[in-house]
Amino acid sequence: MDERQLLYFTALIDKGSFTKASKELHISQPSLSSAIKKLEESMGLTLIERTTRKISLTKEGEILYKEAKNLLNQFTHVREEMSRLKNLGPLELQIGLIESVKSWLPKVISSYIKSNPDIHIQLVEVLGLKQVELALKNYKMHLAITNQYFDNKEIVTIPIYKENLVAVFPKEHSLQNKQNITLNDLMHEKFIIGKEGFQTRQDIVSAFRNAGISPNIHFEFERFETAFSLVEEGLGITIVPENYITASNHASLTIKTIADSNLARTVYLAYMKNRYLPPVVEEFITRTKAYFKTKK
Structure with missing residues (x-):
């Protein structure tokens, strides 16, 4: 098994037919068919089913295809790095x-x-x-x-590093003058939170759950800047990393630490x-x- 055989095999699967793959590879169909057969013989495995018009993989073929794609990506990466080292650094x-x-x-x-x-x-x-x-x-x-x-x-x-998560309110919010903000204070607020799959969202929801309450979620976002814009319009509150606050200029917002939680990331x-x-x-x-x- 060598790089060329893996390239031929993955091209065949990607293109779905010997005709399309051979055109992509600039070789004849018999040459491609022979190469795939030699690959199977060298491994002692059947990699593709030949009983239908469409190319389909055996279980062994599925495993080889996945690993071959990874290997070919790595071959390409190493070649590019070596070329860069040789020519430009x-x-x-x-x-x-x-x-x-x-x-x-x-x-x-x-x-x-x-x-x-x-x-x-x-x-x-x-x-x-x-x-x-x-x-x-x-x-x-x-x-x-x-x-x-x-x-x-x-x-x-x-x-x-580790950073705390802090609460963000619009100016003139009823909680802006309260010295110690707790998660219970936030329970009924319209909450602006990151989308599913974001770690910060998971951390926030877990903190509320541990406190025995649930955030009143009204908006979901991908970028903190979007959350800040919503808060500035008085549409709710949010919780964000403190380092994001220090790098932002939002004088119209009120920032509060949350006293009764270990909200950090x-x-x-x-x-x-x-x-x-x-x-x-x-x-x-x-x-x-x-x-x-x-x-x-």
């Missing part, structure tokens, strides 16, 4: 991130580019657990800054384990960890 860095990092990430990048002035940095917002995981696995990013913890042996998850650096990381990526990880060590 690894001058790209793709980072997935959450909204609240804007309070500190520019400071880290400012320090980082002093030693990497020619680096091209791509910043991509990734929010849900599955979205981050797929982006890492599919080589869409080198690393992610996320509040998601990955229970996955293939992903390294390093905690870098951990922010992590996440990247694929056992995968080559270019030196510029390793340096960024080192600088990020160092930044938070100096803040302790």
